[in-house]
Amino acid sequence: MTDTETFRQEARSWLEENCPPSQRTPREGETPPAWGTPEFTAEARQWHERCADKGWTCPTWPKEYGGGGLSNQEDRILRQEVGRIGSMIPGGSFGTHMLGPVLLEYANEDQKRRFLPDIVHGRTIWAQGYSEPGAGSDLASLQTRAERKGDEYVINGSKIWTTGANNADWMFCLVRTDPDAPKHEGISFILFDLKSPGVTISPIELISGASEFCQVFFEDVRARADNLVGEKNRGWDIAKRLLQHERSMISGMGVGGGAARSGGAKKRVAKQHRGLADMAVAYVDVEDGRIVDDALRDAITQNEMDTICLTLTMKRAGEEAKAARGPGHTASMFKWYATELNKRRQEILVSALGTQALGWEGDAFAPHELQQTRSWLRSKGNSIEGGTSEVQMNVIAKRVLGLPD
Ligand SMILES: Cc1cc2nc3c(=O)[nH]c(=O)nc-3n(C[C@H](O)[C@H](O)[C@H](O)COP(=O)(O)OP(=O)(O)OC[C@H]3O[C@@H](n4cnc5c(N)ncnc54)[C@H](O)[C@@H]3O)c2cc1C
Known part of the structure; x- marks a missing residue:
């Protein structure tokens, strides 16, 4: 048997043993339920935890950051096998699909070790702090400021249309760190805890009565300087x-x-x-x-x-x-x-x-x-x-x- 056939057999038996029956019939177009939602049942949690322990919520991420360490070919086989039993890889989120991949590319070793395993296990829910009331399509016009004070950045400003901020733990955020530079060149990419003092999260009520979005205000919010990803003022590339x-x-x-x-x-x-x-x-x-x-x-x-x-x-x-x-x-x-x-x-x-x-x-x-x-x-x-x-x-x-x- 070739290595890939062996991997297929191993994946197949592991999935048969570990995927609860209730997780094998997702409805069409549905994404796996997120932590904390009513759909996130005990079996959904069990399925998520088992996959996360194996690194299979992020199959190709390196093992040292909690991922599965699979090659692209093994990843393809795993997804085929997951599809074969009518299930889906659990735990899809802003963390797994958006932030994680850029941390792997741009973050330093300490940041990767601090943030990636919690994404794999769904322990940190991330919100995206990009749009502002005056900066949507023209995102690089953003005005939220971050000023370096000692070993922290102090953040002031606001973000809007922030999906799920009221249920999120942390934010990846674009901030202006050099107001005098040309607009694309004074932006940095920073991470901070949404429970920090000075953060106010206001859900925006939609016509349906639901509140999928929030406006998030920052008043002297302090973020650790070593949570700035990549080079200062070069955040536009990461964005x-x-x-x-x-x-x-x-x-x-x-x-x-x-x-x-x-x-x-x-x-x-x-x-x-x-x-x-x-x-x-x-x-x-x-x-x-x-x-x-x-x-x-x-x-x-x-x-x-x-x-x-x-x-x-x-x-x-x-x-x-x-x-x-x-x-x-x-x-x-x-x-x-x-x-x-x-x-x-x-x-x-x-x-x-x-x-x-x-x-x-x-x-x-x-x-x-x-x-x-x-x-x-x-x-x-x-x-x-x-x-x-x-x-x-x-x-x-x-x-x-x-x-x-
Ligand atoms: C469901 C949903 C979820 C979202 N979640 C998030 C989130 O989690 N975090 C976040 O930061 N943001 C989020 N957003 C915000 C989203 O990124 C912005 O709404 C989007 O970038 C457009 O910006 P705007 O609303 O300010 O519109 P504007 O930029 O004001 O655009 C208004 C209109 O002008 C057009 N336009 C503008 N500039 C140009 C141009 N140069 N050429 C041609 N046409 C142009 C646009 O296409 C649009 O039709 C979300 C939005 C939606 C709808």
């Missing part, structure tokens, strides 16, 4: 690298992407297609197994073909990116395409379901119809977070196509 990982993650959340990253690619995409057509046919006229409305049938077929093309392209690019140690500017292409495709998919579903997809609450709507309304609305945010579609097109024009500014 951009993290955005590539974020964009890659977001394209993975939408149509086809989760499938592209996981071993159960074909199965998941097939399920997703069935989902689109199945859901539609329950609400529209069908004759001889065909949706009667030509325009709707066409839209569904086109969406399915686009999804397959995207999935295959992402899979190929994902393999190339792993060989090249992570995503590059092409992450903007996928982020733009996957989120716009997902919006079209949601529009198709709303037009098929008609007024049943426009409910907010009440007995007149089935739970999946109410969920559809929310998924349709949520898909709009998908093409804004991590940089809007227009911003992705600017990156593609400049960095992928090489067009002049």
Whole structure:
């Protein structure tokens, strides 16, 4: 038996033994439940802990930082085997998908040892402190200041649209450390505890009544100077690298992407297609197994073909990116395409379901119809977070196509 076959056998038996039955049937498009949420049941916790102890929540990270130390090929096999039993790698978070990879690339040894194992085990929940009231698409205009005082930085300013800050422990944050330098050159990337004195977290209530976002205020917040990652004033490079990982993650959340990253690619995409057509046919006229409305049938077929093309392209690019140690500017292409495709998919579903997809609450709507309304609305945010579609097109024009500014 070759080494990879041995690894497959070992992974298969370990998964059979350790993955609880309740963790083998995730719903389509669902990300594994996060710590502290009601979905994070005792078995979800057990599954998470077992994988984390083996380093398999972050399979390719080096073992000395808590990762699995797997090669890219072993990682692929592991994901295939996880997909085979209908499960998912648990513990996906801003830490595992965004911060961890940039710490591996830019942090010093002490920082890696202090922060990475807690990400692997889900012990620290991270929030992203990038956007400010006056700095969204033009992120480099950010004004939150950090001044060095002794062996600390003192931070003043505010961040907005900070997803989950009210449930997070720590923040990775972009701060201005040289107000006189050109705007991209005076920014640093720093980490600090959100329980520090001077941090105020105000959830922003949405029209739905939920509070997914927060505005976070800093008044003389003190962060250890040795929590500044990379060189002082060179944080913009780290910020951009993290955005590539974020964009890659977001394209993975939408149509086809989760499938592209996981071993159960074909199965998941097939399920997703069935989902689109199945859901539609329950609400529209069908004759001889065909949706009667030509325009709707066409839209569904086109969406399915686009999804397959995207999935295959992402899979190929994902393999190339792993060989090249992570995503590059092409992450903007996928982020733009996957989120716009997902919006079209949601529009198709709303037009098929008609007024049943426009409910907010009440007995007149089935739970999946109410969920559809929310998924349709949520898909709009998908093409804004991590940089809007227009911003992705600017990156593609400049960095992928090489067009002049
Ligand atoms: C669901 C969700 C989660 C988020 N989570 C976080 C988070 O955790 N942490 C965080 O820091 N931020 C987060 N954000 C904020 C997000 O990064 C910003 O909303 C985004 O970068 C856009 O910034 P803005 O809202 O200030 O819009 P603006 O920058 O004001 O843009 C307004 C409009 O102008 C367009 N535009 C702006 N500049 C250009 C240009 N140069 N060329 C062409 N068009 C342009 C934009 O495309 C957009 O349509 C989140 C946003 C959403 C929707």
